[in-house]
Amino acid sequence: MITTTDLTKVYRTRDREVTALDGVDLHVEEGEVFGVVGRSGAGKSSLIRCVNLLERPTSGTVTVDGQDLTALAARSGSGNRAGKELRAARARIGMVFQHFNLLSSRTVLGNVELPLEILGHSGQQRTRKARELLDLVGLADRAGSYPGQLSGGQKQRVGIARALAGDPKVLLSDEATSALDPETTRSVLRLLRDLKEQLGLTVLLITHEMDVVKAVCDSAALMRNGRVTESGTVAELLATPGSELAGELFPVGGEPSAPGRTVVDVTFHGETATEPVISKLSRTYNVDISILGAAMDTVAGKQVGRMRIELPGGFEENVVPIGFLREQGLTVDVAAVADGAAGDAGAPPGERSAEAVAAPAGQAAARAEGGAE
Amino acid sequence: MSWSQMQPLLFQGFWDTLYMVGCSALVALVGGLPLGLLLVLTDKGGMLRNRPVNRVLGALVNVGRSLPFIILLIALIPFTRFVVGQSVGSTAAVVPLAIGAIPFFARLVETAVREVDRGLVEAVQAMGGGTPTVVFKALLPQALPSLVAGLTTTVIVLIGYSAMAGTVGGGGLGSVAVQYGYQRFETGVMVATVVALIVVVTAVQLVGDAAVRLLTARGGGHGADGGAGRRLARLGRGRTAAVAAAVVVPLALIGYGLGRGGEDEQTLRIAASPTPHAEILEYVQKHLAEKEGLQLDIRRFNDYVVPNTATESGEVDANFFQHKPYLDDFNEKQHTHIRPVVNVELEPLGLYSRKEKSLKGIGSGDTVAVPNDSTNEGRALHLLDEHGLIGLKPGAGPEATLGDIADAKGLEFKELEAAAVPRALDDVDAAVVNGNYAVDAGLNPASDALVAEKAEGNPYANFLAVKDGNQDDPRIRKLAELLNSPQVKKFIEDKYQGAIEPVFGPVGS
Numbered sequence: 001m002i003t004t005t006d007l008t009k010v011y012r013t014r015d016r017e018v019t020a021l022d023g024v025d026l027h028v029e030e031g032e033v034f035g036v037v038g039r040s041g042a043g044k045s046s047l048i049r050c051v052n053l054l055e056r057p058t059s060g061t062v063t064v065d066g067q068d069l070t071a072l073a074a075r076s077g078s079g080n081r082a083g084k085e086l087r088a089a090r091a092r093i094g095m096v097f098q099h100f101n102l103l104s105s106r107t108v109l110g111n112v113e114l115p116l117e118i119l120g121h122s123g124q125q126r127t128r129k130a131r132e133l134l135d136l137v138g139l140a141d142r143a144g145s146y147p148g149q150l151s152g153g154q155k156q157r158v159g160i161a162r163a164l165a166g167d168p169k170v171l172l173s174d175e176a177t178s179a180l181d182p183e184t185t186r187s188v189l190r191l192l193r194d195l196k197e198q199l200g201l202t203v204l205l206i207t208h209e210m211d212v213v214k215a216v217c218d219s220a221a222l223m224r225n226g227r228v229t230e231s232g233t234v235a236e237l238l239a240t241p242g243s244e245l246a247g248e249l250f251p252v253g254g255e256p257s258a259p260g261r262t263v264v265d266v267t268f269h270g271e272t273a274t275e276p277v278i279s280k281l282s283r284t285y286n287v288d289i290s291i292l293g294a295a296m297d298t299v300a301g302k303q304v305g306r307m308r309i310e311l312p313g314g315f316e317e318n319v320v321p322i323g324f325l326r327e328q329g330l331t332v333d334v335a336a337v338a339d340g341a342a343g344d345a346g347a348p349p350g351e352r353s354a355e356a357v358a359a360p361a362g363q364a365a366a367r368a369e370g371g372a373e
Numbered sequence: 374m375s376w377s378q379m380q381p382l383l384f385q386g387f388w389d390t391l392y393m394v395g396c397s398a399l400v401a402l403v404g405g406l407p408l409g410l411l412l413v414l415t416d417k418g419g420m421l422r423n424r425p426v427n428r429v430l431g432a433l434v435n436v437g438r439s440l441p442f443i444i445l446l447i448a449l450i451p452f453t454r455f456v457v458g459q460s461v462g463s464t465a466a467v468v469p470l471a472i473g474a475i476p477f478f479a480r481l482v483e484t485a486v487r488e489v490d491r492g493l494v495e496a497v498q499a500m501g502g503g504t505p506t507v508v509f510k511a512l513l514p515q516a517l518p519s520l521v522a523g524l525t526t527t528v529i530v531l532i533g534y535s536a537m538a539g540t541v542g543g544g545g546l547g548s549v550a551v552q553y554g555y556q557r558f559e560t561g562v563m564v565a566t567v568v569a570l571i572v573v574v575t576a577v578q579l580v581g582d583a584a585v586r587l588l589t590a591r592g593g594g595h596g597a598d599g600g601a602g603r604r605l606a607r608l609g610r611g612r613t614a615a616v617a618a619a620v621v622v623p624l625a626l627i628g629y630g631l632g633r634g635g636e637d638e639q640t641l642r643i644a645a646s647p648t649p650h651a652e653i654l655e656y657v658q659k660h661l662a663e664k665e666g667l668q669l670d671i672r673r674f675n676d677y678v679v680p681n682t683a684t685e686s687g688e689v690d691a692n693f694f695q696h697k698p699y700l701d702d703f704n705e706k707q708h709t710h711i712r713p714v715v716n717v718e719l720e721p722l723g724l725y726s727r728k729e730k731s732l733k734g735i736g737s738g739d740t741v742a743v744p745n746d747s748t749n750e751g752r753a754l755h756l757l758d759e760h761g762l763i764g765l766k767p768g769a770g771p772e773a774t775l776g777d778i779a780d781a782k783g784l785e786f787k788e789l790e791a792a793a794v795p796r797a798l799d800d801v802d803a804a805v806v807n808g809n810y811a812v813d814a815g816l817n818p819a820s821d822a823l824v825a826e827k828a829e830g831n832p833y834a835n836f837l838a839v840k841d842g843n844q845d846d847p848r849i850r851k852l853a854e855l856l857n858s859p860q861v862k863k864f865i866e867d868k869y870q871g872a873i874e875p876v877f878g879p880v881g882s
Binding site: 115 | 490492493495496497498499500501502503506510511514515517588
């Protein structure tokens with residue numbers, strides 16, 4: 001649905017050049033929620049703005065729904081002015097912003113009507129459509145309010161309703177939840193997820209919050225210094241040994257309780273049914289297993305995430321139990337804990353469990369696609 | 374002056390001010406809004422980014438902002454005539470007022486539009502909106518409170534500028550204050566006009582502030598733009614203070630100029646008008662005074678009040694700029710004791726016309742421009758009376774005004790700043806012009822004037838004057854002698870070619 005090919009963006013100031021995008025190849029499948037994560041300055045913002053050509057890429061192409069937008073932009077002439085065709089294409093791509101970007105001088109209804117005005121809809125049509133959209137985001141009763149009278153979450157709902165006005169196939173979300181508190185973030189993400197299912201949207205979102213990816217994304221990419229360093233479905237990423245993104249999405253930690261024990265990281269890709277693997281292991285081999293840390297999710301009856309467990313005795317004594325785990329279709333890494341340090345820096349295990357619990361249940365948080373060898 | 378006399382003046386002034394400010398504010402709005410928008414849009418990062426255009430517009434605005442309004446007023450006369458078909462009157466004053474206000478308002482628009490969050494522009498662009506959509510759907514509506522505050526400020530600045538409209542006969546409260554209050558010492562009129570101006574300015578500010586509050590309120594006070602509006606409104610009040618300062622500062626500078634100096638006890642300090650008085654004194658200083666052991670310190674004034682008050686207070690020893698009717702009136706009204714010493718020169722008034730070759734051609738239905746300052750207007754009317762063009766009321770004094778005309782014989786009058794009268798010659802049928810200004814305007818008083826004042830027995834000869842009791846100061850006696858010397862006679866005749874005539878001897882009473 002969205003494809004970028006060798007996309008580069010270089011900002012030139014008088015005395016230096018800054019490369020924001022350095023050959024980005026991105027492929028977003030139709031109907032998926034694709035999250036791009038990375039630190040600030042990694043190029044996320046430039047990337048999403050290049051997708052609807054708010055920023056002109058220095059080189060490379062952007063194709064959205066089979067339409068080569070970079071070619072449209074090139075045809076519309078010089079400078080930053082957007083030609084008619086490019087503007088029409090933009091109208092079919094919704095965009096949601098971190099700071100909402102609502103007009104304080106218009107009512108909520110007026111804000112949602114704005115894109116419809118640009119599309120040239122008649123007054124009655126506009127109002128009807130805008131009211132439908134507000135209903136969709138649960139703000140039908142605030143149509144007459146001004147943005148200044150709304151909470152952050154409500155403002156973003158208005159932003160989403162506005163982004164949907166042009167019946168887009170693609171929705172771009174630029175840190176849409178970064179200005180919101182965790183509770184509001186969850187409800188806005190839930191809304192995005194629902195809308196995506198309901199309207200068959202393809203969503204490209206950029207964020208610096210791993211929770212956002214965990215909550216709504218089917219696929220994700222990690223950006224660093226203008227490059228995409230990892231990319232794939234969540235299952236693929238989890239199956240990739242040493243994946244930084246998987247590690248950050250499902251961070252596990254915890255130190256062995258005593259020396260001379262074996263610490264093992266187990267990754268659940270979402271292939272395994274919720275069989276009680278750990279207790280089975282315990283019973284079958286009569287070993288005492290302690291869970292040092294876990295970041296797990298159970299989605300549609302399948303387990304996704306990672307867990308760090310501790311087995312008594314050295315590695316040699318545990319070859320058989322580890323083999324058992326691999327037979328269950330899990331990825332098993334024997335953690336290097338010689339120095340006693342956990343593989344991932346971060347919060348203590350207790351908090352991670354809470355994180356895992358907090359993720360919305362009953363929704364497809366990750367698709368069980370791709371091999372798990 | 375009684376209230377019944379004052380009232381029509383004030384009302385006329387009020388309506389003139391309203392007319393001039395209203396029209397010019399409208400033009401400033403129509404012209405300044407697109408200019409301000411273009412300044413933002415063509416700037417770096419703007420949607421219509423265009424460096425050369427931005428530079429040129431910025432430079433134009435800066436030039437417009439830096440020209441003193443009075444210069445603009447005079448410089449624009451040909452343009453004004455082209456646009457509104459005349460160069461005198463309220464309508465003519467609207468043109469320079471508007472031209473002066475456009476760049477001022479444009480800068481305020483620029484500031485207001487710049488304060489609109491860039492994210493909004495991005496959002497509209499992402500919706501598929503082009504530049505016009507961004508401007509009309511996002512930038513202008515969002516900047517509206519700030520724009521209203523800016524317009525309020527502009528209107529108040531225009532009220533200040535309009536005080537100078539008297540130069541081209543535009544009228545208005547400000548010029549009533551100058552013409553009657555300042556030049557004719559009608560303190561009552563001055564106070565009344567100033568009070569009226571304060572009321573007008575306050576009313577405009579209150580209405581503007583209320584509008585800004587109304588527009589801002591709907592944002593629930595959260596919007597950043599509301600804050601901008603209030604900031605600008607505060608700026609508006611600051612601007613009012615600035616206008617007041619613009620009046621006070623020059624007066625303070627005049628005072629400062631007087632306060633310093635006085636280096637030598639023997640040096641004679643003389644206050645004079647720049648031309649021709651100071652020029653004549655310079656001639657004396659350079660060619661005659663040194664031989665006689667006389668040292669002169671010439672102080673130039675563009676003003677007709679301060680030289681007398683400074684002489685009275687002893688800050689200067691003498692002055693040379695006025696004639697008998699003016700001095701008599703001044704002494705009476707200001708309770709000063711300035712006495713004439715010796716006559717030096719006369720600037721004869723003359724009646725000029727570009728349309729008619731002789732006096733006979735001037736008559737009913739014609740328009741005549743006259744100077745608007747107290748003495749020159751009186752002189753002009755007496756000149757017209759003397760030649761039968763009008764009839765003055767019996768007993769009309771040297772400071773006769775249009776109100777003293779008993780029979781206008783169908784003539785219409787335009788009152789203008791003396792220096793502006795010759796410039797208006799193309800727009801009127803005839804004009805009474807001072808000799809020096811006539812020469813400046815390329816007229817020859819000897820051959821071009823239809824009629825002119827006679828030198829003999831003319832009460833308007835300019836003289837050297839001192840505070841009573843100083844007439845016999847040996848330095849003053851010496852200077853009087855030199856000013857009446859044959860060398861000075863020759864100098865005046867050679868230099869001024871009839872625009873100014875030497876008139877020597879004691880001053881008649």
